[in-house]
Amino acid sequence: MTFPVIGVVGGGQLARMMAPPAVELGLELRVLAEAPGVSATAAVAHATVGDYTSLEDLLVFAEGVDVLTFDHEHVPGGHLRALEAAGVNVQPRPVALQHAQDKLIMRAAVDRLGLPNPRWSSVSSPDELREFGGAVGWPVVLKTPRGGYDGKGVRIIASADDADNAADWFDGSALLAEEKVAFTRELSALVARSPSGEARAWPVVHSIQVDGVCDEVIAPAQDLSPEQGQAVAEAALRIADELGVTGVMAMELFEVPGSEHGFLINELAMRPHNSGHWTMDGSVTSQFEQHLRAVLDLPLGDPSLAGGVVVMKNILGGDNPELYSAFPKALQAEPAAKIHTYGKSVRPGRKIGHVNAMGLRGETPAQIARRAERAAAILRDGCETRKEEQ
Numbered sequence: 001m002t003f004p005v006i007g008v009v010g011g012g013q014l015a016r017m018m019a020p021p022a023v024e025l026g027l028e029l030r031v032l033a034e035a036p037g038v039s040a041t042a043a044v045a046h047a048t049v050g051d052y053t054s055l056e057d058l059l060v061f062a063e064g065v066d067v068l069t070f071d072h073e074h075v076p077g078g079h080l081r082a083l084e085a086a087g088v089n090v091q092p093r094p095v096a097l098q099h100a101q102d103k104l105i106m107r108a109a110v111d112r113l114g115l116p117n118p119r120w121s122s123v124s125s126p127d128e129l130r131e132f133g134g135a136v137g138w139p140v141v142l143k144t145p146r147g148g149y150d151g152k153g154v155r156i157i158a159s160a161d162d163a164d165n166a167a168d169w170f171d172g173s174a175l176l177a178e179e180k181v182a183f184t185r186e187l188s189a190l191v192a193r194s195p196s197g198e199a200r201a202w203p204v205v206h207s208i209q210v211d212g213v214c215d216e217v218i219a220p221a222q223d224l225s226p227e228q229g230q231a232v233a234e235a236a237l238r239i240a241d242e243l244g245v246t247g248v249m250a251m252e253l254f255e256v257p258g259s260e261h262g263f264l265i266n267e268l269a270m271r272p273h274n275s276g277h278w279t280m281d282g283s284v285t286s287q288f289e290q291h292l293r294a295v296l297d298l299p300l301g302d303p304s305l306a307g308g309v310v311v312m313k314n315i316l317g318g319d320n321p322e323l324y325s326a327f328p329k330a331l332q333a334e335p336a337a338k339i340h341t342y343g344k345s346v347r348p349g350r351k352i353g354h355v356n357a358m359g360l361r362g363e364t365p366a367q368i369a370r371r372a373e374r375a376a377a378i379l380r381d382g383c384e385t386r387k388e389e390q
Contacts, residue, residue, distance in 0.1 A: 010071025015040035021289035183254035188275035282310030320382035
């Protein structure tokens with residue numbers, strides 16, 4: 001029996017974490033890696049080094065694969081359309097993926113669907129930025145439409161006088177200006193959709209950001225009413241359906257109590273997402289298995305919680321340059337924690353892994369979070385540090 005071959009463009013940790021469910025399902029996973037030795041190369045049998053901005057490299061890589069999918073959203077849109085025109089099964093399709101590649105296109109689509117956006121505008125000069133800020137109130141958020149992630153490509157403009165300080169960002173192309181939302185917390189809705197239209201949603205989660213980087217995720221989001229959770233999930237499912245998304249999609253959002261919908265949509269990602277890493281241990285079907293199922297148009301798995309509350313804690317590079325040296329201490333300190341590493345060298349602030357902690361009997365979410373933080377801190381710094389008791 002011949003099993004399908006899935007090609008993944010990008011050799012980062014997301015491609016790496018697709019490998020175990022691919023093996024379990026009997027699928028062959030091939031990766032187009034940016035360089036030798038990047039995260040995914042140690043996890044797959046077939047890793048080719050190539051340039052995702054080269055159409056020739058992409059076409060060569062796509063030969064012999066049944067479906068082409070992605071570890072990131074940075075492949076040029078023209079290349080994606082050329083691949084599709086050449087008969088490559090690209091999932092998600094370029095017509096959908098553009099909404100995750102370009103924030104201006106995404107904002108316009110959310111408006112078109114009548115879903116809750118922050119007030120926003122396309123601006124091409126400091127004068128247009130000042131006009132927008134005068135209309136919505138200062139401060140405002142200025143974003144590069146393409147390429148930004150983990151807080152990169154984002155600038156807070158405090159006042160009209162501050163607009164000229166962003167002049168270096170204006171190079172003739174439009175930027176995205178948004179009102180600075182007064183939110184109570186950030187949430188994330190993760191869904192998956194197959195080409196045939198089957199779609200599933202995981203529970204809505206609370207995502208905690210530090211310096212623009214996802215630090216911790218609590219699943220499910222606590223104190224979120226069932227009605228609000230359903231409204232958020234339905235918005236994400238509607239976006240996935242209306243835009244023709246295939247695979248996993250994350251809808252990041254701001255919780256804004258008292259507003260018309262109770263939330264505003266922040267950004268979209270059309271691939272497995274940091275806010276879904278908890279599903280590897282805390283959900284019946286992980287986001288990585290679900291992504292593989294979805295792009296192959298297989299029946300989707302159950303996204304329900306496998307147990308109670310789950311907390312995911314990112315491990316960022318810190319004082320410990322030898323990650324494995326701290327494993328004995330971390331595993332002994334928190335034997336119920338699940339540690340996932342990305343095969344990356346340690347640099348300060350770099351995402352090098354994450355810890356999932358599932359709730360034990362009678363534990364509160366704060367206690368679960370402290371266990372995840374304890375294991376992550378030992379790995380990060382080589383010694384135990386703890387958050388202050390709440």
